Amino acid sequence: MQPYHAPLRDMRFVLYELLGADRQLSALPGWEEVTADLIDPILDEAAKFCREVLFPLNRSGDEEGCRFENGVVRTPKGFKAAYDLFRQGGWTGLMAAGADGGQELPRLLGQMVSEMICSANLAFGIYPGLSQGAYAALAVHGDEALKRAYLPKLASGDWTGTMCLTEPQCGTDLGLIRTRAQPQEDGSARITGTKIFISAGEHDLADNILHLVLARLPDAPKGIKGISLFLVPKFVPGPDGRPGRPNGVACSAIEHKMGINASATCVIHFDDATGYLVGEPNKGMRAMFRMMNEARLAVGIQGLGLAEAAYQGAVAYARERQQGRALGKPSRPDLPADPILVHPDVRRMLLTIRAKTEGARALAAWVALEMDKAARGGDRARREETEDLAALLTPIIKASFTDMGFEAANLGVQVMGGHGYIREHGMEQLVRDARITLLYEGTNGVQALDLIGRKLTAHGGRFLRRFFHPLDAYLAAKAGDPALAEFVQPLAKAFGRLQQASAAIALQGLKNPSDAAAGAADYLRLFGLVAMGFQWARMAETALAALAEGQGGEADFYQAKLATARFFMARLLPECGALLATVAEGGKTLADFPDRAF
């Protein structure tokens, strides 16, 4: 199996050369020290940790899976030791506030470290990943006492978090939640109900587990407006702050899944369990959405990590495996056959993965940097602009990156032929692990509906303008540059299609929302391609500038960047035309098909 090596060179390209992130971050208050000489060693050490500790547990964790015995979940061999190392290394508190014992580093950095973790061992990454989401929700919506008691424990990784939304009768439609909360005289509440599909709901990695649970208060309004958020610890902390008496929380089973087998997916019963209200009564969805938006971006990064892992595995195989001859002249006449890397279809698959992966990495980094800048500097208007942009791009990052991760893993199998289908090379595990990312935290269909239903329509299209305006300005500024024409022209054409598709969706939305919904997934895919294309044009520009400055020693790196940019523009972006046609068609062919004929 090909060992994982973090794409550090490409990350540095994005950080320093494309975005100038070191310069921009260190200009912000509190991040003066966040310069390349701090960022580099952090990324280096994270890369080493992922390669040496997490990656070797990926296959064994998948083979062994989690075990459920007498209400206790045992994670696979080595996971506890790896989690302890991870926690002691301070990685759980990378972005947490200094007051909570965290390192308060920028999101951008946290995101790159997350990508590495997801490439090396997605199932492992889910445990600390959920704690991070719980931390974010509690930090914004929890009262002071809750924050003091629980945030430092999440930051240190001593305790982990969960998100308890789903119930047997209630998946996407959270208005159907039945779990009840009974207020108590001491201000706490008693929580009773059953939650399913709870990742990290029960495990042996940490001393305590903090469940963030959606439940209904007794006189709550029906549906989504009557849902409150509660913090329910597995063990109620005693006066000394240590895990105390067992709460009324029990795990009754874990799911047997297609992938991420080392991640415990639990059925959790709450039986008169002590819980504490987070935020205001009946406003639970607000807090949960903060957690959800974090989680959606994080799941997008999972897709990115998996795509990178698939690329590395597929390339290594394509270099080694010798079958057939190049159609022109043999590339290795000294061997009985050429490496399969010579075959156009293999190159097409490898470049498809690579172009999307690098485009996605740049896009995610750009958004993260904007969010970091808004969090630390700038006025209210600036913050609003960034929040708009992040809100717009969250469903796109979630859905298009996870589509990409799954597509990449499938292409990886295809490159390997039958050897990709057997377990030995680890590629089939990537397919199975990737499959969930299109489903959880809102299926990709739900993301598409969020994009057209909420994000496009918000404030008269204001969110959309946050992306369209910078892209428009970029295209206008570079229109006359002959060196960039091969990148800017296809991008401008694709952008035109995105604008047309946006107008079509808006019109359909007014006339017949089913028509808009029918094209939503294609619209999101189109949007994702244009967003990556924007980054590719900028990356090509950056690479050209570096070559012009005579970065002779690294000419190969920049030439490869340009070649990948050309591939993206010439072979991936044209899909926008087909997607526009589908969006414009509306939903008639779907609606006209009789239900009974299915």
Place this chain on the structure above:
Amino acid sequence: MKVLVAVKRVVDYNVKIRVKSDNTGVETANVKMSMNPFDEIGVEEAVRLKEAGKATEIVAVSMGPQACQETIRTALAMGADRGILVLTDAELQPLAVAKILKVLCDKEQPGLVILGKQAIDDDCNQTGQMLAALLDWPQATFASKLELGVSDARVTREIDGGLETITVTLPAVLTTDLRLNEPRYASLPNIMKAKKKPIDTVDPASLGVDVAPRLSTLKVNEPAKRQAGVKVATVADLVAKLKTEAKVI
């Protein structure tokens, strides 16, 4: 007791080494560099001594271009207290390194100097021994176990025939073998603290050391490609070939 640790910046052990096209050396441009793994073991041992209350200060020394500062930072992130960078673009051979370390030892007066037994780039395995000779200190090379006393150290050495245990009086020079310890991962808070720890920069001339190479490299070549093997029909054939062709039995 002060401990001085030498850390060398070398091509990362994961990188496939390529010889430069003009055969003058190994390609290091745009290649991932990191701390020599044996030196990492040295830093780890020093940090463990400090954690056990046996060492009071750890000084990490590296030599070479400015980028060696990163290697010192790695040592600082693992737990070293301060660094000394001997800045030079000259080719440094073991004798020059030993001479520079000698001057630094005269200045710093450490109770123990720890070096890797060799660096994974040139595999010289000379610097520690030369340094001990120049300082006229005892040497304990290829250490796989160290028990530090007040005035001496008991060291288990890996030798061809097995393990040898010796006692050296302090101050002494120690070189690390692979099994001495397993280096830790630097924690995120310590990486951040390392940025603020002091690094002094000096150059060989100011230390009064002539680093001019005493050996010149004529040519660097890739090792010969491995020849394809042959299948033998019987064990008797194999034995015969081992006797007559390979001449190993």
